[in-house]
Amino acid sequence: xxxxxxxxxxxxxxxxxxxxxxxxxxxxxxxxxxxxxxYDSKIGYFELKGKILSRTLxxxxxxxxxxxxxxxxxxxxxxxxxxxxxxxEIYYVSKNWGEAMFREQPESxxxxxxxxxxxxxxxxxxxxxxxxxxxxxxxxxxxxDQDEEGKTIKIDCTKFGSGAYSVPTSxxxxxxxxxxxxxxxxxxxxxxxxxxxxGYWKKADCILISMGGVPTRACRRFIRRLSDDKKIPVxxxxxxxxxxxxxxxxxxxxxxxxAAHINKYFCVxxxxxxxxxxxxxxxxxxxxxxxxxxxIKRIKDGLxxxxxxxxxxxxxKALKLMLKLGKRAEQQAFAKYNLNYVIDNYLPQKxxxxxxxxx
Amino acid sequence: MSxxxxxxxxxxxxxxxxxxxxxxxxxEKQRDISVAEFFExxxxxxxxxxxxxxxxxxxxxxxxxxxxxxxxxxxxxxxxIEIIDMKNDRFRIIxxxxxxxxxxxxxxNIFAKLLFGSKFxxxxxxxxxxxxxxxxxxxxxxxxxxxxxxxxSKISPNDPxxxxxxxxxxxxxxxxxxxxxxxxxxxxxxxxxxxxxEANYQQAGQSVDTYLKQTAIVNPHCTIIYTNPKxxxxxxxxxxxxxxxxxxxxxxxxxGVEIGMLMKMMxxxxxxxxxxxxxxxxxxxxxxxxxxxxxxxxxxxxFKPIEVNRDQAERLIKAIRETKIIAxxxxxxxxxxxxxxxxxxKKEINAEFxxxxxxxxxxxxxxxxxxxxxxxxxxELPADKPVRIMRFANRVPLLYQQGACVITESISGTQWRxxxxxxSQNSIPVGPAVIVVHLASVWAPFTSxxxxxxxxxxxxxxxxxxxxxxxxxxxxxxTHKKRKYTDELKKRSYIEKYMPFIGEAxxxxxxxxxxxxxxxxxxxxxxxxxxxxxxxxxxxxNEEYDEEFAKIGSxxxxxxxxxxxxxxxx
Numbered sequence: 001x002x003x004x005x006x007x008x009x010x011x012x013x014x015x016x017x018x019x020x021x022x023x024x025x026x027x028x029x030x031x032x033x034x035x036x037x038x039y040d041s042k043i044g045y046f047e048l049k050g051k052i053l054s055r056t057l058x059x060x061x062x063x064x065x066x067x068x069x070x071x072x073x074x075x076x077x078x079x080x081x082x083x084x085x086x087x088x089e090i091y092y093v094s095k096n097w098g099e100a101m102f103r104e105q106p107e108s109x110x111x112x113x114x115x116x117x118x119x120x121x122x123x124x125x126x127x128x129x130x131x132x133x134x135x136x137x138x139x140x141x142x143x144x145d146q147d148e149e150g151k152t153i154k155i156d157c158t159k160f161g162s163g164a165y166s167v168p169t170s171x172x173x174x175x176x177x178x179x180x181x182x183x184x185x186x187x188x189x190x191x192x193x194x195x196x197x198x199g200y201w202k203k204a205d206c207i208l209i210s211m212g213g214v215p216t217r218a219c220r221r222f223i224r225r226l227s228d229d230k231k232i233p234v235x236x237x238x239x240x241x242x243x244x245x246x247x248x249x250x251x252x253x254x255x256x257x258x259a260a261h262i263n264k265y266f267c268v269x270x271x272x273x274x275x276x277x278x279x280x281x282x283x284x285x286x287x288x289x290x291x292x293x294x295x296i297k298r299i300k301d302g303l304x305x306x307x308x309x310x311x312x313x314x315x316x317k318a319l320k321l322m323l324k325l326g327k328r329a330e331q332q333a334f335a336k337y338n339l340n341y342v343i344d345n346y347l348p349q350k351x352x353x354x355x356x357x358x359x
Numbered sequence: 360m361s362x363x364x365x366x367x368x369x370x371x372x373x374x375x376x377x378x379x380x381x382x383x384x385x386x387e388k389q390r391d392i393s394v395a396e397f398f399e400x401x402x403x404x405x406x407x408x409x410x411x412x413x414x415x416x417x418x419x420x421x422x423x424x425x426x427x428x429x430x431x432x433x434x435x436x437x438x439x440i441e442i443i444d445m446k447n448d449r450f451r452i453i454x455x456x457x458x459x460x461x462x463x464x465x466x467x468n469i470f471a472k473l474l475f476g477s478k479f480x481x482x483x484x485x486x487x488x489x490x491x492x493x494x495x496x497x498x499x500x501x502x503x504x505x506x507x508x509x510x511x512s513k514i515s516p517n518d519p520x521x522x523x524x525x526x527x528x529x530x531x532x533x534x535x536x537x538x539x540x541x542x543x544x545x546x547x548x549x550x551x552x553x554x555x556x557e558a559n560y561q562q563a564g565q566s567v568d569t570y571l572k573q574t575a576i577v578n579p580h581c582t583i584i585y586t587n588p589k590x591x592x593x594x595x596x597x598x599x600x601x602x603x604x605x606x607x608x609x610x611x612x613x614x615g616v617e618i619g620m621l622m623k624m625m626x627x628x629x630x631x632x633x634x635x636x637x638x639x640x641x642x643x644x645x646x647x648x649x650x651x652x653x654x655x656x657x658x659x660x661x662f663k664p665i666e667v668n669r670d671q672a673e674r675l676i677k678a679i680r681e682t683k684i685i686a687x688x689x690x691x692x693x694x695x696x697x698x699x700x701x702x703x704x705k706k707e708i709n710a711e712f713x714x715x716x717x718x719x720x721x722x723x724x725x726x727x728x729x730x731x732x733x734x735x736x737x738x739e740l741p742a743d744k745p746v747r748i749m750r751f752a753n754r755v756p757l758l759y760q761q762g763a764c765v766i767t768e769s770i771s772g773t774q775w776r777x778x779x780x781x782x783s784q785n786s787i788p789v790g791p792a793v794i795v796v797h798l799a800s801v802w803a804p805f806t807s808x809x810x811x812x813x814x815x816x817x818x819x820x821x822x823x824x825x826x827x828x829x830x831x832x833x834x835x836x837x838t839h840k841k842r843k844y845t846d847e848l849k850k851r852s853y854i855e856k857y858m859p860f861i862g863e864a865x866x867x868x869x870x871x872x873x874x875x876x877x878x879x880x881x882x883x884x885x886x887x888x889x890x891x892x893x894x895x896x897x898x899x900x901n902e903e904y905d906e907e908f909a910k911i912g913s914x915x916x917x918x919x920x921x922x923x924x925x926x927x928x929x
Contacts (some may be wrong), residue, residue, distance in 0.1 A: 066860035069865060
């Protein structure tokens with residue numbers, strides 16, 4: 001019996017024992033929010049503080065309670081038969097549960113996160129895989145993978161022309177060969193395209209990765225493993241806005257409050273933020289947009305509640321500066337000077353001037 | 360035209376040109392205004408603004424008079440009302456009661472002289488007040504059809520019945536007897552009137568049907584037999600043989616008197632001294648209080664009332680205001696009573712919850728009054744509409760002018776949300792409820808002679824609100840209990856819905872047997888039921904509800920094509 005199934009049976013048995021002793025059963029799991037995480041820069045990622053949410057069986061909880069047990073049961077079946085199911089598929093499987101089925105996928109995703117947190121395993125180990133693409137890779141990297149028959153194959157990421165290598169949903173079995181000087185993780189596909197098209201990775205001797213917004217778990221794990229294995233630094237290049245700072249970069253580097261139970265595996269503590277910083281907006285006289293209400297809210301929330309921001313003075317200052325400016329700028333804003341200003345001027349200058357980075 | 364321009368005009372056209380002062384010319388236009396003209400111009404004040412309302416007002420005035428007369432004579436009232444459709448918007452109304460009858464001499468004045476009556480000068484709770492209603496109806500009939508009002512009345516089994524046909528001389532406001540005779544009438548005593556008028560009949564809403572039904576609700580001691588223009592007969596049978604407590608006549612209280620009234624009273628008084636006058640004509644005035652008033656006004660208590668001038672009268676009024684006088688006796692008003700009010704409501708409304716409150720009597724401007732309120736809630740009542748309001752004054756239903764009435768204002772001004780109804784700021788609450796308010800008073804302050812709405816005295820607003828709040832608190836207890844009950848029901852069915860899935864999942868996860876799965880379900884049931892406690896049912900069943908009765912006056916109006924006040928439906 002696998003570890004996972006043993007764990008699930010243990011939880012189910014606790015509930016069973018309570019019921020036959022006429023005691024009200026409950027499900028215990030760590031609270032998944034920024035309020036329940038600690039951040040220590042020496043450890044490098046958000047760690048659970050240990051606050052526990054106890055879901056006692058009652059009128060308000062009985063539906064979720066039943067759904068949690070039903071989903072655990074599905075996971076057990078999947079693991080036993082060595083199969084996999086996507087989050088979307090699990091949502092459809094629930095349609096067979098009669099009254100207990102999920103109305104919308106976010107409901108089933110939440111229950112899945114609950115189980116993950118409760119068991120302390122990540123969802124891939126439970127047989128559930130994400131839908132989303134892992135991210136695009138181009139540059140000085142050879143990925144060593146296996147084909148469907150188990151034969152080792154080498155994928156050269158310099159040979160995709162104007163296209164890219166796509167990170168698979170599970171990256172644990174991959175190996176790497178590279179001499180690159182750094183990894184550049186980029187927020188938008190548009191900027192990634194420009195850098196690939198003009199062969200920036202050749203000039204800078206690096207690996208380019210497009211995250212496409214908040215990086216998926218697979219993408220984060222890929223970067224982490226690659227960086228750890230080959231001892232190469234990770235630089236992050238996002239839009240100059242609170243979403244780029246606090247959602248994309250912060251999640252990549254230290255994880256999120258909601259997934260704190262698995263941050264250990266899915267963080268990249270060695271990542272550094274090279275731009276676009278609020279100071280860049282001033283220094284490069286970038287064209288800007290005014291901050292939206294949600295931007296302002298996100299900054300204030302970050303200053304007040306985010307343990308990562310609280311630990312790092314430079315981020316605290318940067319966010320306050322942005323609030324003062326009342327403005328944000330996009331990666332593409334450098335096109336104001338000329339289309340390749342980013343390649344010829346901005347990135348080389350930023351890479352040289354490490355003092356302009358943020359931790 | 361301003362005063363100034365008038366002055367210039369007079370100067371310009373005046374003596375300078377050697378003509379007669381303009382006042383002479385103006386004088387030619389100054390003459391008596393006949394009651395008919397006054398009525399024509401002010402029919403809305405008396406409740407005859409349109410044909411539909413004219414029918415209701417006529418029935419109402421006659422029925423109110425009959426009930427007052429019966430109660431005064433301590434007779435259990437039995438009133439029959441017949442309305443006959445004569446086509447072309449003409450109707451004949453015949454109303455007959457078993458009251459004490461009217462002596463021959465008074466019949467013409469009562470029915471054919473405006474402002475003749477027994478109730479204006481007394482301080483006693485009654486339906487009629489002014490002596491204007493029934494003669495106004497007779498005048499309206501005369502003006503619209505030219506026909507006289509026909510009356511037959513008998514005062515005892517030993518006396519013959521007296522019959523007469525009357526016209527009102529509209530120039531002089533005097534009755535004209537067209538014919539009269541002695542007639543055989545099988546009744547022991549009673550009065551029957553018959554008159555034709557231009558009118559419009561409508562069954563639902565602000566109609567005769569609704570008025571009679573509501574009258575029956577708050578007058579359970581009377582029997583009403585009603586034949587509508589469709590020749591359908593409805594009988595509202597007496598629900599109790601107990602006559603309401605006889606209201607007592609009281610003398611006016613000094614706080615309620617105004618200067619004109621005071622001067623008139625002094626002029627007609629036969630008291631030799633002011634002190635004696637105050638003690639005799641007013642309630643709650645002892646010799647000490649009378650002396651105090653006189654001394655504060657700077658007039659000797661021995662001064663003759665008849666010699667008091669305007670200036671002195673004003674000082675007396677001021678002195679009264681400054682003197683502490685105990686409130687008038689309040690046992691003179693006759694409420695319906697919580698029990699009867701609730702009983703009447705139950706007959707009419709099929710709801711789940713009823714409550715009624717009678718406040719203790721109170722005083723506005725020296726006039727004793729008493730407020731009663733009742734609420735019916737839930738059941739078949741619509742939950743998404745404003746509550747239905749039923750207003751009564753001295754046991755008379757008020758069907759018009761809801762918006763102008765102090766009762767409506769007090770309902771809107773009461774905070775209902777805490778009591779389980781929804782309400783937007785200062786408006787009529789919304790929810791499945793009927794709110795009934797009754798005001799009993801020796802002098803009900805109506806906003807107009809049509810007696811459709813009660814005026815806004817702060818003391819009355821306060822009492823109505825207190826009565827409503829008292830009802831509201833009872834209602835809140837019920838709605839809270841009910842909400843808890845339905846919430847609990849919902850939760851229980853929710854639990855039952857999902858419980859089996861827990862057994863099912865545990866069975867699969869732990870490879871349990873079917874019997875073990877059943878044990879889980881039974882145990883879970885026990886655990887959760889134990890945790891939630893026993894469930895108590897809250898709904899009350901109304902066995903007094905009378906479906907046929909409730910239907911009366913509530914059918915959809917067939918046509919509402921006349922100049923009706925819109926949005927005033929009851």
